Amino acid sequence: xxxxxxxxxxxxxxxxxxxxxxxxxxxxxxxxxxxxxxxxxxxxxxxxxxxxxxxxxxxxxxxxxxxxxxxxxxxxxxxxxxxxxxxxxxxxxxxxxxxxxxxxxxxxxxxxxxxxxxxxxxxxxxxxxxxxxxxxxxxxxxxxxxxxxxxxxxxxxxxxxxxxxxxxxxxxxxxxxxxxxxx
Numbered sequence: 001x002x003x004x005x006x007x008x009x010x011x012x013x014x015x016x017x018x019x020x021x022x023x024x025x026x027x028x029x030x031x032x033x034x035x036x037x038x039x040x041x042x043x044x045x046x047x048x049x050x051x052x053x054x055x056x057x058x059x060x061x062x063x064x065x066x067x068x069x070x071x072x073x074x075x076x077x078x079x080x081x082x083x084x085x086x087x088x089x090x091x092x093x094x095x096x097x098x099x100x101x102x103x104x105x106x107x108x109x110x111x112x113x114x115x116x117x118x119x120x121x122x123x124x125x126x127x128x129x130x131x132x133x134x135x136x137x138x139x140x141x142x143x144x145x146x147x148x149x150x151x152x153x154x155x156x157x158x159x160x161x162x163x164x165x166x167x168x169x170x171x172x173x174x175x176x177x178x179x180x181x182x183x
Contacts, residue, residue: 001121005064007112012066014114016121019061019073024052026070027063034104043142045163047102054080055101060125062118064109072105074118076126076134083135086160086170098126100136119152123175132175137168146171 003016019027028049035044055061058079064072077099084097100122105114126134136154138145146169154171162168 001062003121005112005114005117007066007109007114009111010066010109014064014066014071014109014112016118017063017065019052019056019063019075021056023063023070024049024056027061027073028052030070030073030106031102031104034106037107040139040141043139043145044104045102045137045166045168051075051101059098059101062121064105064114064118066109071109072114072118073103074100074115074122075102076122077101078126078129078131081135083137083170084133086162087135087157087172096130096132098122098129098131098134100134115148116152123173127175134173134175136171137162138171140167140169 001016001018005014005016007014031047038044052061052075055075055077059075059077061073061075063070081094081097081099083099084094088094103115103118123134136149137160138149140146149171152173154173156169157172158170160168160170
């Protein structure tokens with residue numbers, strides 16, 4: 001995948017790519033930088049290298065690069081999903097689920113709609129992989145991320161303790177084939 005994205009706020013083009021192992025360290029560094037800039041770091045669940053390696057193995061990551069540097073990332077698991085098991089006991093339901101596990105955008109590039117753009121691509125890729133449901137988590141106090149989920153047609157389905165005891169809302173979106181194909 002290689003797709004150009006106009007970043008209106010910054011007046012330059014970015015390019016969307018799949019995350020690869022050679023960009024893993026730069027992606028992790030960006031994630032840490034974004035987390036360090038947040039006023040409430042609890043909103044950003046801790047992820048390590050092993051979580052990103054799982055995405056490379058069992059799903060996909062999307063990256064936006066500007067001038068060769070990673071400025072945004074989204075991760076999605078298609079197999080070995082945790083959130084699917086949090087919600088369903090039946091394995092056939094779990095198999096229909098994808099985990100929207102992480103997204104972050106460099107502060108200098110926020111406000112360009114990158115998260116929404118990458119989410120649309122994630123939905124298309126999930127549908128192609130036979131997934132019918134995308135699940136993600138959000139800190140209940142993070143109104144910005146919660147509202148982004150709501151605007152993207154997710155709805156809260158459970159309140160959980162995750163990531164070593166952090167309070168999280170489990171958000172669910174049922175994929176509509178016709179709606180996603182039109183986007």
